[in-house]
Amino acid sequence: MVAPALLLGFAITALIIELTPGPNMAWLALLSATEGRKAGLAATAGIAVGLLLIAAVSALGLAALIDNHPAIYETLRWAGALFLLYLAWEGWRAAGESSPASTRSGAARHxxxxFVINALNPKAxxxxxxxxxxxxxxxxxxxxQTITLALTSVTIATLIHLALVLMAGSIQAFIxxxxxxxxxxxxLSLALVAVAIWLFISAAR
Structure with a gap:
């Protein structure tokens, strides 16, 4: 359903973005190290559901517009490249990010x-x-194609989050x-700049 080259490029892009230390990574590492893997796994499940919801609402509603309005495609092509450059700039200038404070509580609450942190995340x-x-x-x-790419992104994010939970101690110390x-x-910011330039050139119609 998706051209192999495009799927590979998207997977690499999603992987780079997900590997950049951010609130999810810091929170999961801290939560798992202080309250155990069960808490971290519960939080990972909530994050995945939140990402799936926002992917469905954001991406699927746009698919028909892309098919019927070339101008929208071009607008999004520019916006996508600029957004990647913004993420690269943000990653370059930031020394670290604060994470949501965690307190000992049940798996459902985690x-x-x-879910809430990601479902209400405008950047996502x-x-x-x-x-x-x-x-x-x-x-x-x-x-x-949109469904496949959205599921690919959520799968990559979830696998990274699971790895963080399983290696909470060392990852927390690193971050x-x-x-x-x-x-x-x-x-990773320099890698995002390269991806943004490549995308802008290769996605031209």
């Missing part, structure tokens, strides 16, 4: 927090509305170190 919505369409080929129906946090952000 799952709910993970903007990713699905701007970056995802960059990888939708005009030669094939948009809806099946807490300001110098290593900054170095990681800047390496």
């Amino acid at each position: 799952a709910w927090r993970g 919505a903007f990713f699905f509305v701007t970056v995802l369409p960059e990888f939708v080929s005009p030669a094939m129906p948009a809806a099946p 807490a170190d300001e110098a290593r946090n900054r170095l990681t952000r800047r390496i």
